[in-house]
Amino acid sequence: MVKPDIIVIGASAGGVEALTRLVNPLPGDFPATLFITLHFPSNSISVLPQILNRRGHLQAVHPQDNEVIRPGIIYVARPDYHLIIKPEQIQLSHGPRENAFRPSIDTMFRSAAHSYRRRVIGVILSGSMDDGTVGLALIKHYGGVTIVQDPDEALFSGMPRSAIERVKIDHILKVADIPSMLIQLTHQPIQQEEIMVDEIAKESEIVAQHKADLEQGKHSGSASMLTCPDCGGVLWELQEGNLLRYRCHVGHAYSVDSLLEQQGNDVERALWGAIRALEEKAALARRMAAQARTHHRALSESQFLQRAQEAEQQAALVRQVILQQMETH
Incomplete structure (x- = not known):
């Protein structure tokens, strides 16, 4: 005993x-x-x-x-x-x-x-x-x-x-x-x-065996339409009793809750990236408008200023979406 x-x-x-x-x-x-x-x-x-x-x-x-x-x-x-x-x-x-x-x-x-x-x-x-x-x-x-x-x-x-x-x-x-x-x-x-x-296997051996089984069609899960937040690979959906989880070929693994959390983080990063790109677009347009004004090209100046204003408005909308998302959490 x-x-x-x-x-x-x-x-x-x-x-x-x-x-x-x-x-x-x-x-x-x-x-x-x-x-x-x-x-x-x-x-x-x-x-x-x-x-x-x-x-x-x-x-x-x-x-x-x-x-x-x-x-x-x-x-x-x-x-x-x-x-x-x-x-x-x-x-x-x-x-x-x-x-x-x-x-x-x-x-x-x-x-x-x-x-x-x-x-x-x-x-x-x-x-x-x-x-x-x-x-x-x-x-x-x-x-x-x-x-x-x-x-x-x-x-x-x-x-x-x-x-x-x-x-x-x-x-x-x-x-x-x-x-x-x-x-x-x-x-x-x-x-x-x-x-x-x-039956006693370390983590890397478990992952390697799982990958080999998947490649040979010997798996209990199926390829999902989701991608791994860490490496971008396909996530396989695995059902173990009443537990649903996801794992990619590399070995990154997620529960449903953790995957949702990571996807939310990815969305937020993408939105902040969009704001950066829009604000850079607006800054460049205003720089071009200033150059057009120096050369007395009034029409070009007006067009660049309009582009800058549109980009700034779009950036403000995206920023509002991010802030609303933060408030819901």
């Missing part, structure tokens, strides 16, 4: 406060290993291990690539690297973003589920959007335990609510109640199933 000893925790906006409150009560002899993915900007420096070390009894670190997993340690994903949990060791990956994030919670959760099955406890804390939902569903599928912070308590309820709506969650708790639940679960023996080596 073994006990659950792999705890994966995902958080985003509002997650630092929740993480410190969760880690602080855990005892120094806690028998499990904790893995944390918190969304960070790619070019940022994470001081989360230092924060957790000041607040709790367990050592928190940024792992090195291929570092051996040790019990009683908190491994925090580095900015711009996926944290992939393999049997007995950690792999850092600069692979494709998932849900527009690197590190991605889904990537970490999925790797833990493939490698440790029933020994995994998955926890979703405060955050926007829905990163972690697909990975939590896989943990549940393989017999692991799923825990979600009470959305009414979370500073940002998007991630907890998404998980609750799409996955049969074992425990919905306030953060203050999660540590005692983890202590209880890590002392309960479970029936360990044998894991076949060929």
Whole structure:
């Protein structure tokens, strides 16, 4: 008999406060290993291990690539690297973003589920959007335990609510109640199933196999009319239970919510680009009007001024569309 000893925790906006409150009560002899993915900007420096070390009894670190997993340690994903949990060791990956994030919670959760099955406890804390939902569903599928912070308590309820709506969650708790639940679960023996080596695959191998299957017609999804916001490739629509998601051949993956968010960002960038182009057109037209005036070409001056006015009016309309879009969000 073994006990659950792999705890994966995902958080985003509002997650630092929740993480410190969760880690602080855990005892120094806690028998499990904790893995944390918190969304960070790619070019940022994470001081989360230092924060957790000041607040709790367990050592928190940024792992090195291929570092051996040790019990009683908190491994925090580095900015711009996926944290992939393999049997007995950690792999850092600069692979494709998932849900527009690197590190991605889904990537970490999925790797833990493939490698440790029933020994995994998955926890979703405060955050926007829905990163972690697909990975939590896989943990549940393989017999692991799923825990979600009470959305009414979370500073940002998007991630907890998404998980609750799409996955049969074992425990919905306030953060203050999660540590005692983890202590209880890590002392309960479970029936360990044998894991076949060929079922344990790192992220890049999963993506490569998926691409090969698609090329040979062995796929459960179909090519959509949508393109990947990251690379412009075709997105394949994949249905996994009640979860719909999209993945391109390169490996970028999106849930419906994250894809909508990225498309909205693309539209906004395109509109700001249109404003820039229109304002440049207006500036050039006014420059040509001034030159025409210098050469006493009144008709040309009038035509250029009219073009400038039309471009400025169009830019104002596009700007109004962007502002209205911001107000709706």
